[in-house]
Amino acid sequence: MRILVVTAVAAERDAVCAAAGPYDVAALPGGYGLHRAQRPAAPDPAPAPAPDVLAAGVGPAAAAAGTATALTAAALADAPYDLVVSAGIGGGFAPHAPLGSVVVAEAIVAADLGAETPDGFTPVTDLGFGTVVHRPDPALVQAVAAAAGGAVGTVLTVSTVTGSAARTAELAARHPGVLAEAMEGFGVAEAAAAHGVPVLEIRTVSNAVGPRDRAAWRIGAALAALTDAFRTLPAACAPSPRRTP
Template sequence: MPDPLLVVTAVAAEADAVRAGADPRHLDARQIVVAPVGVGPAAAAAGTARLLATARYRAVVSAGIAGGFAGRAPVGGTVLAARSIAADLGAESPAGFLAIEELGFGTSVLPADPDLLTRLSTALPGAIVGDVLTLATVTGTAATATALAERHPGAVAEAMEGFGVAVAAAGLPFAELRTISNPIGPRDRGSWRLKEALEALSTASAALWKSCG
C-alpha cells in the first residue's frame, strides 16, 4: 500500500469538513490522514513537521477556508494555490514593503507541485487557480486589501497557514486548497459565510479523494 496523503487544516472544524467529503474506506485504510495543526504559519509549520517526522506520507495538502479578493474569488468559491506566498515576510521601508527576496534573505514564494495541482484542477474544474497569500495578521481594512491586491496581482485569496505547511513539506509534493468564507477588506463578521465555506470544503474534498486518494 502506498504512503498516505496528509491533509492539514488550521482548526478542527476544517478537519471535520474535509473528513466529511472523504470516502470512509480511504480513512479506514489510512490512505488519507487529516489533522488540524494550529492557526498561523508558525503553528502550521511546526505541527506539519511533527506529523512528517512520525510517519511517511506521499504528499501534503494545506486545506481550509480563506478570504477572497474582490473580483478574483467569490464567497463560496473554491481556490487552488499556484503559489503559496508569505505576504508579510519582509520589512517596511519609506518606499513601501520590501519582500524578503529584496533583502537577500531567502524566498517568500513556494509553488505548488505541478502534477498535484494539475490533478486537483482536473478534479475541480470550477476552482480558481491563483496565488494564495499567507499572513500572520489577516486583513481587516480596505487600505490593506488594496495594497495587497496591488502588490500581488495574481493573488486570489489570503489565509494563515499555507506557506508554513509548504516549508514543512520540505520537498514532498505540496498543494493548497481553500474555500472562500468572506471578502478581504473591512472586518465584518456578520458578512462571513462560514457554514457555506465549510460545506464547500467538504464538496471540494470529495474531489480531492478521487484525484489523490
C-alpha cells in the first residue's frame, strides 16, 4: 500500500515525518521535494509502510497543483498511490473540536466556492456546475478516527481564514456537523478524484475558529498531536483502499 500525505507547510510535513522517519527527499517536477521514508532491508515482520509526504503550499490551488504533480509522477513511474491524505493543523469549531484534538473528515467541503446573492451564499452546485464536497470512504474514516482517538465530522476548506464570530456562526449554521476549517483539503481531494485515488483529511486543532487571538493558539501542541495521529495511520488503513477505475 502506498500513501501520499499532502500538507501546506514544512512544519506540518515535518510533524508527519516525525511519526516514521528517517526520510530521503526526491525531486519532483515544479520544484517540489517529496519526502520518502527510508525502508529497512527485508524486515521481519515487515512493518506497515510509512507514507510519502509533500508540503505543497498554502491554499486549495497550491494543494491541488502539488497533489496532481505527485500523483502524475507516481503513475508515470508505474507506482501509483492507493490513498491521498490532506493533513495539517487547523481551526476547530468550539466546543466540538477543542485545542489539540484530532478531526477526521467525513465530508471535505469547499465552503466559499460559489456566489454571493441577495438571498445569501449559493454554492457552485446550485449554480449548475462543479462540486463542493468530497466524501471519503466511511469505513476508512471510522477506522482512522478510532485509531487516532479523533472525532468525525465535516472539515471546511476556505480561501480566507475565518476571523469573526459572525462568520463562524454563519458557517456553523450552513454546515451542520462541521468540526474544523483549513485551507487545502478540497484542493487535495479534487486532484485525488481526478486520478481516481481515495482521499482522507486529518486535522489537529491549533486554534478556535472565530476572532483571531494568537495568544490562545497552541500550534506546538497541534503539531505534536499530528505526529501522534500519523503513528497510527498505516495500520489503520490496512487492508488497502484500492484505487477506483
